[in-house]
Amino acid sequence: MTATVNSPAVLASRPPVVVPASAPPLGLGTAVRHALVMASRNLRKLRGDPGQLLDATVMPIVFTLAFVYVFGGAIAGDTGSYIEYFMPGIMALTVTIVSRTTGVGLAVDFGTGIVDRFRSLPVARSAVLAGRIISDAVRMTIAQFVILAFAVLIGFRVHTGPLELLAAIGLLVGFGVALSCVSAVIGLTARSLPTVDTIATLWMVPLQFGSSMFVPVETMPGWLQAFVKVNPMTLVVDACRGLLSGGEVAGPALGASIWIVGAVAVFGPIAVLRYRVKR
């Protein structure tokens, strides 16, 4: 071996060791800042792999084309009136699709070992989870504007005002955050990445199809109508229809809000607990 640090001469010549000062404690402000840095980390990944934005942009456009031009005539008589009916639905569907990323992203982070790095740093424990949900909410917001722009291109018009439009997007993203909490629990519980992906997609299928998203509720059998009417998806979509095209808003919006608050209150803490124990 070459001259190593083992030799007494080298040991003696080392500079004196300075005992480090203590670190400032973590406050709420720091925790918020850490979550935002973590969210910006997730969003920066879109630069390295823009394909991660396909689910929020191309997918809803493809669904819109398929539903409006394939089923539209059959469901609503003509494609023009179906666009009017369907747009709030596809906006909500987009939010559900993007919510999958919360669970998948967390599972990926645990899989690569990067979470260990963050946990070994003096960083708020909440940062990874909160950052994930924030960045997915941002993606959901981007997705809303993309799909709206496309919808306008094929003939959709907002018949109310900009405030109503913003309220609709706010409600949709709020609903998305609630879905993300559930998705997070799945991502932090299921064993492997493919399982997370499947479950995070599958659990929403009854919500998506058992709703007023694609077709009017009146044609469904009575027992199904009972489910559809309390389905948060229906409530969110109906509220958005009211907000974008005129019609009842207060009833469905209230129901949707209760669902959103309830889901966050239940699944948020479960996700936090799962995050704490997951290795």
Added chain:
Amino acid sequence: MNAAVQVDDLTKRFGGTPALRGVNLAVAPGEILGLLGPNGAGKTTLVRILSTLDTADSGTARVYGYDLVRDAHQVRALIGLTGQFAAVDKDLSGLDNLEIIGRLLGLSRRDAKVRAAALLERFDLVEAGRKVAGGYSGGMRRRLDLAASLVGRPTVLYLDEPTTGLDPHSRAALWDTVRQMAYDGTTVLLTTQYMDEAEALADRLVLLDGGRITAEGTTAELCARVRGRTMRIRPVDPADLPTVAATLVAAGLTGGTVVADAGQYQVPVNSDEQVTAVVWAIAACGVALAGIDTGTPSLDEAFLRLTQSEASLVAAGSEVSR
């Protein structure tokens, strides 16, 4: 002098399996401690506990006096960790990887960029800095991982098998970095399975086996604990092995073993007189020899003898060429 890392009677079980069974350890400030041990010895478990990623079942551990559990936040402010698997974001550039950590550690956007650029330069990653880490070679990823653990200028650095899978050039470069850091006052706890790495870097070695510390000392001290040499006698015809064995036992040289796979007989010798006696005895019995040699214990052999059971020692001994 207070220890940089002080570990007292640490135990940890996973399910029913004990991973650590009462580990005591002290690392002096500025020291490089080599933690050696076979797979499953508990090295990674110990490092994970010392990094606050896991908690021990009993016992205490402190970093500069801060308790691992009670003062976890203070401990995290002092330590850096480079794990066995490079923990970098594949979809982010090298620069972004480091900048994000700087931002998490409270640096301003500008300072985080400056720090990231300096580390990229130090680890020879400037050209690759703007490319996503997913496209890096194994060596580059390791260097980025190490750079990431240094963003916060840790006082204590844990390196968990840092050179596994690296080519010789990258290993040497990483060794230089570790030496420089130790010289600058960073305390380093290094786990490794490579004896040459431990020999090259560590001021002191600790052998962890089956969740316990089984030996401790400098390289020279550990080698001295495994006294004596081994002679290997290989007859042309392996059928002569029993004759060789009987001859040596008759000559008073006991403790030998037949290594059938290698077609050789191994016998420990403690002095030059015994070496000579072996040669005379074999010459007198008339067995034709293909080879005979004497090996002094390397750190490899010391490691094997101090950590492994007799059976696996013999099996491994046949692979040690010296």
